[in-house]
Structures are given as C-alpha cells and as structure tokens.
Amino acid sequence: xxxxxxxxxxxxxxxxxxxxxxxxxxxxxxxxxxxxxxxxxxxxxxxxxxxxxxxxxxxxxxxxxxxxxxxxxxxxxxxxxxxxxxxxxxxxxxxxxxxxxxxxxxxxxxxxxxxxxxxxxxxxxxxxxxxxxxxxxxxxxxxxxxxxxxxxxxxxxxxxxxxxxxxxxxxxxxxxxxxxxxxxxxxxxxxxxxxxxxxxxxxxxxxxxxxxxxxxxxxxxxxxxxxxxxxxxxxxxxxxxxxxxxxxxxxxxxxxxxxxxxxxxxxxxxxxxxxxxxxxxxxxxxxxxxxxxxxxxxxxxxxx
Numbered sequence: 001x002x003x004x005x006x007x008x009x010x011x012x013x014x015x016x017x018x019x020x021x022x023x024x025x026x027x028x029x030x031x032x033x034x035x036x037x038x039x040x041x042x043x044x045x046x047x048x049x050x051x052x053x054x055x056x057x058x059x060x061x062x063x064x065x066x067x068x069x070x071x072x073x074x075x076x077x078x079x080x081x082x083x084x085x086x087x088x089x090x091x092x093x094x095x096x097x098x099x100x101x102x103x104x105x106x107x108x109x110x111x112x113x114x115x116x117x118x119x120x121x122x123x124x125x126x127x128x129x130x131x132x133x134x135x136x137x138x139x140x141x142x143x144x145x146x147x148x149x150x151x152x153x154x155x156x157x158x159x160x161x162x163x164x165x166x167x168x169x170x171x172x173x174x175x176x177x178x179x180x181x182x183x184x185x186x187x188x189x190x191x192x193x194x195x196x197x198x199x200x201x202x203x204x205x206x207x208x209x210x211x212x213x214x215x216x217x218x219x220x221x222x223x224x225x226x227x228x229x230x231x232x233x234x235x236x237x238x239x240x241x242x243x244x245x246x247x248x249x250x251x252x253x254x255x256x257x258x259x260x261x262x263x264x265x266x267x268x269x270x271x272x273x274x275x276x277x278x279x280x281x282x283x284x285x286x287x288x289x290x291x292x293x294x295x296x297x298x299x300x301x302x303x304x
Contacts, residue, residue: 062288065099066091066136068116073288080291091136094216096288098137098187101280101296105212106183120144129176131186133166134250151251171199176206186215192256194232197269204273210303219295223263230259275299
C-alpha cells in the first residue's frame, strides 16, 4: 500500500463554530503537547506482513522486483533501509524501492509489462545510464543492450575515460550527448556531489524528451530548505560547515563525504529546471519493502 496526500491551506472562524471569542485577546491560550507538522505526512502504521516479518527478524517471503525471484528477505532489523537482503540477488530494501519505481515508469513509458529489472533486457533501443557500476541493480542490468554504467574516480580523469575497466563520469559534467538517454538511475549519489543541482541540470540535458531520472537521496520530510554541510570557495576547495559525515563507498576507503541532505527545496529546484517531479512513499512488504520512510523520486523531462 502506498500513499499520496495533498496539503492545502484552510481557514475557519471560531465565531462561526459557536465559540465565545470575547476577551480572547486578554486571555492568552497556551496549547499543550504541540508536535511538529511534517510537510509530507509520511508516518504510517506497520502492516500485518511487516509486523510478522519484524517478529521473525531473520527472514520473510517476498517477490524481489530486482531479480524477479520468489525469495526470502533476511536480516529484518537495525537499519532496515540498508539491510533486508534478498537471498537470491543480494538486493537491499533501498534497491528494491528503486526497482519498483523503475519497473512502473518503464512500463508506463514503453507499454511493455515489466515485473522486475530482469525484464528490461527485452527492450529494444532503450538506453539506461546507471551512476553506479556495482551492486544488485547493476548486476541485473549489465549485459543489456544500450546499458551504461560509471563511477567517479576523481578530478584526474576525463568524463568517459576507462579506469580499471570502469567508465569514469563526473555528474557535474557528463560525457554523454544531449538527449541520448531514456532512464538515469542513481541510488544515494547526489548527496555526495559538491553542486548537486548542477548535476541535475546535466541529467536534464542528457535525457531524451519523456526520459526519467529515478533516484533516492537522504531527505528531510519535515524541513523546507536543504541541509548544506559544505560550501565551495572561490578556489574550488570544499569547506566544511558541519562535522563531516561519510557514507560507505566502493572506490574510497575513507568513504564518500556528504555535502547536502535534501528537503522540499529540492523538489522546487527540480521543477524550476523543467522536470516533472514526483515523490513516491512506498510500503510493499510482499516486495521486500519495509519501513516508514521508503522514498523514491522520479524527475521526468517533459516530452514537449
């Protein structure tokens, strides 16, 4: 079960509701037990499947949208966004979240029935660019015609250059042609880019009309502005504004520095670039998707 909500401002009058407002200015009212209001009402009760799975803690049955197998999801505890692995393909909760939205978006765009990423191999002429060259999603797509994958190896390399058999790309200056890609996939990548909105503009450039960027990022559901953790000075140096956070990275032993954690500002900025932006709040225990904040974003370049 997924959710979609609309928040609209409303106004009411106490007098119209029959309340006595005389002397209200003289008697200050102090509300009790105030709770912050989330911009996006993401909280939900756990389903019975999730409650059973959490009690089992070790395993739960599912159909994996990454590999398409009837499988078992293991390690349903701790940081379940990054755990809960499929025993068939090794996909995590987050990767299955991406896969569900990818399958739906590709089916909508092509008219082809897509139940898992394995089905994408049937597509002719459909160009997919994955900003990672490893992991469960990459393993399902590698070998597909017109599939491109890359990693970022640093400023010493040019976009498109091969490094140890892997293509190097800098998302802030992609070495791909204008309007050449149907689908861009990124999984918790853009928070590690010093200027993520420059990278989003590059994605917009390389997408074909009607093309999509489907991605996940760390996201504050209760904030308006992005949390900026670094700035770039006039010499191009990264200056920390807060204590550094590093995420695990297959290329750098130290990890990848987090430059920004996103909020509502991201949706506004992408819309201003010209994207049609959607946010999906997923809850699909049968597909191995658990937890209260399973968020996936889809940024579509308009067809005309």
